[in-house]
Amino acid sequence: MNRLLVASGLILDPVTESVKTSDVYIAEGKIIAIDHKPDGFEADQTIDATGLIISPGLVDLCARLREPGFEFKADISSETIAAASAGITTLCCPPDTDPVIDEPAVVELIHRKAATASHANVITLGALTNGLEGQLLSEMAALQAAGCVGVSNCRRPVANTLILRRAYSYAANIGMTVFIEPDEHWLSTGGCAHDGPVATRLGLQGIPVSAETVAITRALELVLETGVKAHFGRLSSAHGAEIIQRAKERGMDITADVSAHQLFLNEMDINSFNSMCHVMPPLRSQRDMEALRKAVRDGVIDAICSDHQPHEPDAKQAPFASTEPGISSLETLLPLTLRLVNEQVIPTYTALSLLSTQPAAILGLNTGVLAENRPADICIYDPEHEWQLDTSAMRSRGKNTPFTGWNLRGKVRYTLINGKLIHSA
Numbered sequence: 411m412n413r414l415l416v417a418s419g420l421i422l423d424p425v426t427e428s429v430k431t432s433d434v435y436i437a438e439g440k441i442i443a444i445d446h447k448p449d450g451f452e453a454d455q456t457i458d459a460t461g462l463i464i465s466p467g468l469v470d471l472c473a474r475l476r477e478p479g480f481e482f483k484a485d486i487s488s489e490t491i492a493a494a495s496a497g498i499t500t501l502c503c504p505p506d507t508d509p510v511i512d513e514p515a516v517v518e519l520i521h522r523k524a525a526t527a528s529h530a531n532v533i534t535l536g537a538l539t540n541g542l543e544g545q546l547l548s549e550m551a552a553l554q555a556a557g558c559v560g561v562s563n564c565r566r567p568v569a570n571t572l573i574l575r576r577a578y579s580y581a582a583n584i585g586m587t588v589f590i591e592p593d594e595h596w597l598s599t600g601g602c603a604h605d606g607p608v609a610t611r612l613g614l615q616g617i618p619v620s621a622e623t624v625a626i627t628r629a630l631e632l633v634l635e636t637g638v639k640a641h642f643g644r645l646s647s648a649h650g651a652e653i654i655q656r657a658k659e660r661g662m663d664i665t666a667d668v669s670a671h672q673l674f675l676n677e678m679d680i681n682s683f684n685s686m687c688h689v690m691p692p693l694r695s696q697r698d699m700e701a702l703r704k705a706v707r708d709g710v711i712d713a714i715c716s717d718h719q720p721h722e723p724d725a726k727q728a729p730f731a732s733t734e735p736g737i738s739s740l741e742t743l744l745p746l747t748l749r750l751v752n753e754q755v756i757p758t759y760t761a762l763s764l765l766s767t768q769p770a771a772i773l774g775l776n777t778g779v780l781a782e783n784r785p786a787d788i789c790i791y792d793p794e795h796e797w798q799l800d801t802s803a804m805r806s807r808g809k810n811t812p813f814t815g816w817n818l819r820g821k822v823r824y825t826l827i828n829g830k831l832i833h834s835a
Contacts, residue, residue: 412437412438412454412455412829412830413435413436413437413451413452413453413454413455414435414436414437414453414454414455414456414457414786414826414829414831415433415434415435415436415451415453415455415456415457416433416434416436416456416457416459416464416788416790416824416826417433417456417457417458417459417460418431418432418433418458418459418460419431419432419433419434419459419460419462419463419464419790420459420461420462420463420464421434421444421463421464421465421780422463422464422465422758422759422762423759423780424465424466424759424760424762424763424766424767425763425767425779425781427759430445432444432445432464433445433447434464434780434786434788435447435448435451435453436786436826436829437451437829438829439785439786439828439829439830440782440783440784440785440786440829441780441781441782441783441784441785441786442782442783443782444780444781444782455831457790457824457831459790459824461792461794462790462791462792462793462823462824463758463790463791463792463793464780464788464789464790465497465762465766465780465788465789465790465791466762466766466767466770466777466778466779466780466787466788466789467497467498467499467500467766467777467778467787467788467789467825467826467827468496468497468498468499468500468743468744468765468766468789469498469499469500469502469765469766469769469770469773469775469777469778470493470498470500470501470502470715470716470718470740470743470769471502471641471643471667471713471715471769471772471773472502472504472643472644472667472669472715472716472717472718473489473493473498473501473502473503473715473716473717473718473740474503474504474506474718474719474720474736475489475490475501475503475532475718476489476720477507477520477523478507478508478509478516478519478520479507479508479509480507480508482722483720483721483722483725483807483808484720484806484807484808485523485807486520486523486524486527486532487523487526487527487529488805488806488807489501489718489720489740489806489807490524490527490529490530490532491527491529491805492740492741492804492805492806493529493530493740494529494530494825494827494832494833495741495805495822495825495833495835496740496741496742496743496744496822497744497789497790497791497822497825498530498716498740498743498789498825499530499531499777499787499788499789499825499826499827500530500531500532500533500770500773500775500777500787501530501531501532501533501718502533502534502535502559502769502773503520503532503533503534503535504535504562504564504589505534505535505536505537505542505561505562505564506542506564506566507520510537510541510542511534511535511536511537511553511558512536512537512539512540512541512542512548512549512553513549513552513553514552514553514555514556517534517536517553517556517557517558518556518557520532520534521534521557528827528832529827529832529833530827530832531777531787531827533557533558533559533773533775534557534558534559535558535559535560535561535562535589536548536550536553536554536556536558536560536561536562537553537561537562537563538550538561538562538563538568538577538581538588539563539566539568539573539577542563542564542566543566544563544566544567544568544569544570544573545570545573547573547576547577547580548561550580550581550584550586551584554584554586558586559587559773559774559775560586560587560588560589560641560773561577561581561586561587561588561589562588562589562590562591562643563577563591564591565591565593565595565690566595567593567595567596569595571628571632574628574629574632575632575635575636578632578633578636578638578640579636579638581638582636582637582638582639585639586638586639587638587639587640587641587772587773587774588633588638588639588640588641589640589641589643590625590626590629590640590641590642590643591643591644592622592623592625592626592629592642592645592650593621593622593625593691594620594621594622594624594625594628597617597618597620597621597624598617598621598691600615601614601615601616601617601621601692602614602615602617602688602692602730602731602735603615603616603617603677603680603688603692603693603730604616604617604619604677604692604693604694604695604698605617605618605619606677606694606695608677608678608680608681609677609680612680612681612683612730614680614730614731615731617691617692619647619649619650619694619698621691622645622646622647622649622650622691623647623649623650623653626642626650626653626654627653629642630653630657630662630664633662633664634662639663639664640663640664640665641664641665641666641667641772642654642664642665642666642667643666643667643715644667644668644669644672644691644715644717645666645667645668645672645702645705645711646668646672646691646692646693646694646698646702647691647694647698647701647702648697648698648700648701648702651666651701651702651704651705651710651711652701654666654705654710654711655705655708655710658710665712665713665768665772666710666711666712666713667711667712667713667714667715667769667772668702668705668706668711668713668714668715669689669714669715669716669717669739670714670715670716670717670739670742670743670746670747671689671693671717671737671739671746671812671813672693672694672699672702673699673702673703673706673714673746673750674699674746674749675687675693675699675812676693676694676695676696676698676699677692677693677694677695677696678696679693679812680693680730683729683730684730684812685726685727685728685730685733686726686737686810686811686812686814687812688726688730688733688734688735688736689717689735689736689737690735690736703750703755706750706755706756706764707755707756707760711764712764712768712769712772713764713765713768713769713772714743714747714764714765715743715769716739716740716742716743717736717737717739718737718738718739718740718806718808719735719736719737719738719739719808719810720736720738720806720807720808720810721734721736721738721808721810722808723809723810725810726810736810737810737811737812738804738806738808738809738810738811739811740806741799741804741805741806742799742811742813742816742818743765744765744789744791744820744822745818745819745820745821746813746818747761747764747765748761748793748819748820749818749819752819758793766778766779766789767779785828785829786826786827786828786829787826787827787828788824788825788826789822789824789825790822790823790824790825790826791820791821791822791823792820792821792823793819793820794819795819795820795821796817796818796819797817797818797819797821798815798816798817798818799811799813799814799815799816799818800814801814821835822835823835
């Protein structure tokens with residue numbers, strides 16, 4: 411039995427909002443005590459966490475690991491190594507792989523590959539419709555039985571609202587959460603940037619805010635009617651956040667997240683046709699960015715995710731509109747969120763809750779909390795360590811990031827999964 415002691419670290423508990431210097435005692439993959447030494451406990455391994463913060467392992471609500479189907483970009487092994495180095499202990503994989511996650515065999519393949527890699531827990535969302543084609547409902551019950559924690563159609567359209575309503579009803583009947591990436595396909599198709607003055611000046615086809623808000627409004631009406639539990643992912647606009655806030659005030663059982671990059675970048679960052687800033691949904695106005703920060707501060711947005719999308723170099727080396735959208739963002743998730751703390755947008759408790767406790771609750775997991783008898787999925791980081799992002803030092807195979815050269819604060823020193831030391835630096 412592997413017994414591990416994490417000694418003299420500063421525990422910031424996002425649940426109780428308490429701070430204390432303490433020891434964490436771990437055995438058989440679980441936290442067995444905090445503060446007091448259990449009778450007869452002798453550590454096989456001790457981690458000196460003096461001057462470091464002990465937090466729950468981070469839970470990332472959206473990370474594309476590129477396997478199966480896109481192994482030329484990255485794979486489960488490479489990206490879970492990157493996740494561990496960033497303090498992320500659980501990754502949620504959307505169903506737009508190849509083949510699509512619309513049958514149990516694909517779920518089992520991903521779980522088996524992740525278990526073999528053993529660097530992070532990988533959980534999956536199943537497809538809402540077969541092949542994500544928006545025509546036939548998937549076998550959600552079978553996907554649930556195989557281990558999927560929810561269903562999604564990603565950004566693929568379900569044109570027929572009756573089919574969408576039936577899908578939500580099916581998910582509600584079996585107790586599955588629907589994960590919605592709000593996008594009105596016919597308003598966004600062909601676009602690559604926010605429909606605003608920058609896109610007009612650069613001659614790029616714009617995507618209006620209504621592509622997001624129309625989709626949110628349509629989904630909310632069906633959620634209200636079917637009673638399905640829903641999560642809205644990757645909000646990008648002030649109006650989108652406002653609609654979510656009003657729905658919550660009406661008592662709807664919904665949650666929402668935002669990508670970390672949407673809180674630091676806006677349409678001005680594509681001024682020089684910087685393809686590293688080509689993301690979907692697009693970077694919107696300064697006003698939208700500031701509104702998203704406010705929504706995070708006010709609790710309208712429940713979680714911050716990486717929206718990790720690693721690419722091979724060629725995918726970003728073309729005219730802006732022809733490049734593939736997405737950022738390799740696992741390794742900047744924690745330091746960017748901590749930057750919100752340094753900029754006094756949110757306190758540290760909230761930052762850690764947005765990255766661990768709340769996303770774990772959204773996914774229905776037993777992680778994201780530092781407490782006795784919970785899994786020992788733990789991130790231990792140095793809050794004062796300053797460093798500069800260098801793509802050559804990134805663990806992810808995708809080096810596509812607009813944050814190259816940014817000065818960041820907060821460095822992960824140790825990552826534990828089920829009480830096992832996975833990463834140390």
